[in-house]
Amino acid sequence: MACRIRVSDPCKPLECAAIYDTERPLEVEVGCGKGSFLTSRAAAHPECEFLGIERMLERVRSFERKVARLGISNAHVLKLEALYTFHYLLPLHHARRVYVFFPDPWPKRRQQHHRLFGGLFLDALWMRLETGGRLEFATDHEDYFHAVEKCFAADARFRRVDPMPRPPEVWTEFERMFRAQGLPVHSAAWEALDVPGAPSELPPLTVPPELEPREREGEE
Numbered sequence: 001m002a003c004r005i006r007v008s009d010p011c012k013p014l015e016c017a018a019i020y021d022t023e024r025p026l027e028v029e030v031g032c033g034k035g036s037f038l039t040s041r042a043a044a045h046p047e048c049e050f051l052g053i054e055r056m057l058e059r060v061r062s063f064e065r066k067v068a069r070l071g072i073s074n075a076h077v078l079k080l081e082a083l084y085t086f087h088y089l090l091p092l093h094h095a096r097r098v099y100v101f102f103p104d105p106w107p108k109r110r111q112q113h114h115r116l117f118g119g120l121f122l123d124a125l126w127m128r129l130e131t132g133g134r135l136e137f138a139t140d141h142e143d144y145f146h147a148v149e150k151c152f153a154a155d156a157r158f159r160r161v162d163p164m165p166r167p168p169e170v171w172t173e174f175e176r177m178f179r180a181q182g183l184p185v186h187s188a189a190w191e192a193l194d195v196p197g198a199p200s201e202l203p204p205l206t207v208p209p210e211l212e213p214r215e216r217e218g219e220e
């Protein structure tokens, strides 16, 4: 099974059964970069399926090379925009973990609408996590950290829990770089709660033009 998942229609749910064993637990990493975290975790947990989402082609190719080097078949990657992937493609209430490590912080006020965390992402995230499934978040950017804390605190579908430990073995490429520069790392985690009567479908995504995913020239 190829590790890179090709999608012909980014608004149709993935045919997961044709890609991985849907009886097994699923863990997803948003903005997985070159894949060092997710591919090592996949190698250590052959009983589970792993899916990376990354929009930069060169990083997706590095992910694919790591998977080939490790000789594993339980790590997959989608070269797609994360919000669309969560909104349309992922299976309902199936992921036991979602990792978002060092997402682009978009520090300037006029850029902040590009940030991943907001109402649209939390709606889709809750829909994809199983009850009790967790979002693990880490960033070097204090302001973004507090903004994300605020988003979750205002959402009754999630409860704050202790984040996973961060020994050097789980550091991502960016985490190694930021720690080497002496930057602080803030981490937190939230668990998805059962919400009886919550809708089981999301309305079509209407994204303002400035939030539309952008392709780079020459990318596949």
Ligand SMILES: C[S@@+](CC[C@H](N)C(=O)[O-])C[C@H]1O[C@@H](n2cnc3c(N)ncnc32)[C@H](O)[C@@H]1O
Binding pocket: 030, 031, 032, 033, 034, 053, 054, 055, 056, 059, 080, 081, 082, 083, 100, 101, 102, 103, 104, 116, 172, 173, 174, 175
């Ligand atoms: C700062 S890097 C961190 C990479 C990796 N998580 C790490 O810690 O080493 C952010 C990554 O997220 C990807 N990314 C940013 N926004 C994304 C989005 N909306 N959808 C998919 N990937 C995204 C970028 O291409 C980049 O590889």
